[in-house]
Each structure stands twice: as structure tokens, then as C-alpha cells.
Amino acid sequence: MEVVVKETAEQMSRLAAEMIADVVRNKPRCVLGLATGSTPEGTYEELIRMHKEDGLDFSQVVTFNLDEYVGLPGNHDQSYRYFMNDRLFDHVNIRPENTHVPDGMADDIPAHCREYEEMIDQAGGIDLQLLGIGGNGHIAFNEPGSSLASRTRPKTLDEKTRQDNSRFFQSMDEVPKYAITMGIGTIIEAERIILLAYKESKARAVSCCVEGPVTAMCPSSALQLHPAVTVITDKAAAGKLKGDYPDEPRRLILGR
Numbered sequence: 001m002e003v004v005v006k007e008t009a010e011q012m013s014r015l016a017a018e019m020i021a022d023v024v025r026n027k028p029r030c031v032l033g034l035a036t037g038s039t040p041e042g043t044y045e046e047l048i049r050m051h052k053e054d055g056l057d058f059s060q061v062v063t064f065n066l067d068e069y070v071g072l073p074g075n076h077d078q079s080y081r082y083f084m085n086d087r088l089f090d091h092v093n094i095r096p097e098n099t100h101v102p103d104g105m106a107d108d109i110p111a112h113c114r115e116y117e118e119m120i121d122q123a124g125g126i127d128l129q130l131l132g133i134g135g136n137g138h139i140a141f142n143e144p145g146s147s148l149a150s151r152t153r154p155k156t157l158d159e160k161t162r163q164d165n166s167r168f169f170q171s172m173d174e175v176p177k178y179a180i181t182m183g184i185g186t187i188i189e190a191e192r193i194i195l196l197a198y199k200e201s202k203a204r205a206v207s208c209c210v211e212g213p214v215t216a217m218c219p220s221s222a223l224q225l226h227p228a229v230t231v232i233t234d235k236a237a238a239g240k241l242k243g244d245y246p247d248e249p250r251r252l253i254l255g256r
């Protein structure tokens with residue numbers, strides 16, 4: 001596992017965007033796994049800038065998002081489909097039909113989850129997966145206790161996660177209780193993975209992810225089993241790490 005500690009969140013976002021852009025340039029038909037939340041917002045802003053100013057071309061890129069709330073339609077301003085359109089897809093030349101977010105309104109959710117996995121396979125698998133991390137160590141909505149071999153499925157959200165996300169809703173009652181999420185087993189099949197974390201509130205989770213034992217109680221620790229993970233943090237999120245980590249990656253990320 002490669003760990004890179006940048007001074008600021010802006011530098012973290014810029015490095016992640018450069019790594020993603022590298023994959024897009026080297027493999028124009030690449031498959032990107034994308035994340036929502038406040039963590040990747042700066043990275044998406046930088047990718048939009050690269051598209052507008054440097055001509056970064058998304059015309060053949062295919063994307064799969066990690067998760068979606070059950071019960072929120074794509075036009076709900078807190079749905080993850082809405083987030084992705086608003087923060088990235090509407091501002092670059094990606095084809096809407098190449099973007100995939102689980103459908104929180106699907107009639108048959110278990111069947112939809114199976115189809116989502118099949119679509120990832122048919123697209124050739126994920127070349128680069130971008131991840132945030134929850135304060136409880138979760139990745140996507142794989143809460144503590146999730147099987148490290150789990151696949152895309154419906155999941156009950158932890159109270160801690162609901163509280164963390166309640167800032168986006170009018171009241172706690174409106175925060176969805178269930179989500180569809182790629183599993184940990186799905187995520188670690190990606191060719192390469194970048195996990196981002198900034199702020200002191202993520203320091204404990206980053207420490208369990210990077211330096212803790214591999215355990216379902218800290219789902220992100222499963223990334224230690226993957227051969228090509230880069231964890232990029234700011235100084236604050238690295239605050240509880242014991243190791244000494246560089247501020248630049250040792251290797252370039254190249255597309256397959």
C-alpha cells in the first residue's frame with residue numbers, strides 16, 4: 001500500500017486528479033469507479049478544469065459509482081446520481097449512457113445489484129477506483145462488520161453514517177436508512193485504487209485502514225490485500241499514522 005501525505009486537501013485533490021487524468025489519457029476507453037461525498041469534490045473540480053483548459057477527453061470513458069441511497073430518485077438533490085451529474089458529468093464530455101450509478105428506486109433491488117455487477121464485468125472491470133473513507137473506516141457503504149468478500153447489495157446504514165450525512169437533509173428522519181453499495185469484494189477487484197482522506201476527523205479511520213490489522217470491523221483495511229492502492233491524505237488526516245510517508249507517489253499510475 002502506497003501512502004502519500006500532502007500538506008493540504010487542495011494538493012491531495014490535485015494529485016488524485018492527475019493520476020485519474022493519466023489513466024484517461026493512456027486508455028481513453030477506461031472504466032473509472034467513482035465516489036460521492038465531500039472528499040472527491042476537489043478532485044472533480046480539477047478534472048473539470050483539465051477538461052476545459054487542457055482538453056482532457058472523457059468521450060469514451062465509462063464510469064460506475066460505488067453507491068446510492070435506496071428510495072431517492074436520481075433527480076432528488078441528495079441522491080448520488082444528482083451529485084455526480086452536478087459535480088462532474090454535466091461539466092465534461094462524458095456520454096450520459098456511459099455513466100452508471102446504482103438505481104435506488106429499482107423495483108427488485110437484489111436483481112438490480114446482480115445486474116450492476118454484470119455491467120461492470122461486461123465493461124471489462126474497473127481500471128481505477130476512487131474512494132473516500134468514512135469516520136468509522138467504511139468504504140462506499142460497507143459499514144464495519146461487512147464481509148470482506150461482499151458484493152454489490154442493499155445495506156442498512158450505521159447510525160454514525162446517518163448522523164454524518166444528516167447535515168445534507170432537513171431532519172434525521174429524512175436521512176435514508178438503506179443504500180445499495182458495491183461490496184468490498186467488488187471494490188478490490190479494481191485494477192488500481194486511490195483512497196482519499198482529509199481532515200482530522202478521518203485520522204483514526206486512516207490509521208486503521210493503513211496500519212491496523214485487516215478486519216471487517218475496519219472495512220477499508222481490506223485494501224491492504226490489494227497490490228496497487230495509493231492512499232492520499234492531507235497532514236490532518238495523517239495525524240495518527242505512525243509510519244513516515246512521502247509527499248509524492250513513487251510510481252506513476254498508467255492505464256492498462
Ligand code: PGA
Pocket residue numbers: 036037038039040132133134135138139140
Ligand atoms: P465524506 O464521506 O467524503 O463526505 O467525508 C466519505 C465516506 O463516508 O465514505
